[in-house]
Amino acid sequence: EAGVAQSPRYKIIEKRQSVAFWCNPISGHATLYWYQQILGQGPKLLIQFQNNGVVDDSQLPKDRFSAERLKGVDSTLKIQPAKLEDSAVYLCASSTGQGSEKLFFGSGTQLSVL
Amino acid sequence: KNEVEQSPQNLTAQEGEFITINCSYSVGISALHWLQQHPGGGIVSLFMLSSGKKKHGRLIATINIQEKHSSLHITASHPRDSAVYICAVRKNQFYFGTGTSLTVIP
Numbered sequence: 001e002a003g004v005a006q007s008p009r010y011k012i013i014e015k016r017q018s019v020a021f022w023c024n025p026i027s028g029h030a031t032l033y034w035y036q037q038i039l040g041q042g043p044k045l046l047i048q049f050q051n052n053g054v055v056d057d058s059q060l061p062k063d064r065f066s067a068e069r070l071k072g073v074d075s076t077l078k079i080q081p082a083k084l085e086d087s088a089v090y091l092c093a094s095s096t097g098q099g100s101e102k103l104f105f106g107s108g109t110q111l112s113v114l
Numbered sequence: 115k116n117e118v119e120q121s122p123q124n125l126t127a128q129e130g131e132f133i134t135i136n137c138s139y140s141v142g143i144s145a146l147h148w149l150q151q152h153p154g155g156g157i158v159s160l161f162m163l164s165s166g167k168k169k170h171g172r173l174i175a176t177i178n179i180q181e182k183h184s185s186l187h188i189t190a191s192h193p194r195d196s197a198v199y200i201c202a203v204r205k206n207q208f209y210f211g212t213g214t215s216l217t218v219i220p
Contacts, residue, residue: 004156033208042118042200042210043157056207091157103147103208107156 002026006092006106014114018080021109024073025094029104031055034067034077035091037108043091049075050097079111087113117141120201120211127218133188135214137201140182148175148186149200151213157200160186191218 005024013019025032030051035043046065048055052072060067064083069075079086089108095101118139127133137146148161161168161175163184168175172191177184188195196218201211 040212042202042212044210045207048207093157102159102162103149103202104159105149105157110154 004092004094004104004106006090006109008109009107010110010112012112012114013082015084016081018078019082019111020079021077021090021092021111023075023077023092023106025075025092026104028096029094030072030097031095031101032069032075033091033093033095033103034075035093037089037091039088046077046090082111082113084113087111116212117209118201118203118211120199120214122214123212124215125217127191127216129192129218129220131191131218133191133195133216133218135186135199135201135216137184137186137211138182139184139201139203139209141203141205141209143203143205145204146177146184147202147204147208148184149202151198151200153197160199188216193218193220 007022032049034046037043046060047057047067049069052069067077089110091108092106093103095103121136145164149157151157163177172189174187198213198215200213202208
């Protein structure tokens with residue numbers, strides 16, 4: 001079974017530039033999460049999708065971050081414009097969406113904003 | 115205030131030692147997860163439990179729902195166990211601890 005795919009693996013940009021991350025969850029997983037993990041901290045939820053609908057985006061900085069999952073499968077997360085404090089690992093995770101289910105994580109995108 | 119607290123933050127052990135990592139949480143949960151994160155790598159789910167105890171190889175996870183506490187034990191630790199271990203609980207969403215960085219020295 002293929003895991004959660006994320007790309008790119010690494011990205012270096014200058015502040016005020018734009019960046020986009022892509023995630024393809026495990027086939028059939030209804031729930032998709034984007035997390036931000038700053039060095040030394042646990043993952044922080046940015047947005048949760050159930051199929052193509054947003055369940056929780058309360059911690060997403062909507063002035064600069066956006067995310068979509070148009071067909072309820074793969075998803076993109078965009079930052080425009082990036083700030084220095086956006087430097088982090090961006091993790092995508094998916095689950096079946098049925099109660100106390102297991103979370104499956106992608107390998108993450110490590111973003112450095114210079 | 116973090117809903118999930120882990121201890122210790124950092125742990126160094128000699129190969130072969132028995133290791134315990136603790137997790138306390140403050141919210142009512144439907145499940146608790148133990149996750150492993152290697153440097154530069156993604157996160158792997160080790161256990162998901164809602165009661166009692168689970169064992170997988172040298173890893174054992176226990177949970178006490180009444181005390182809102184869970185422990186992850188590693189028996190006969192090995193250098194390849196070196197990683198960050200993260201406790202996460204699920205209520206309506208997932209809440210993550212800040213992780214325990216484990217280094218096992220040969």
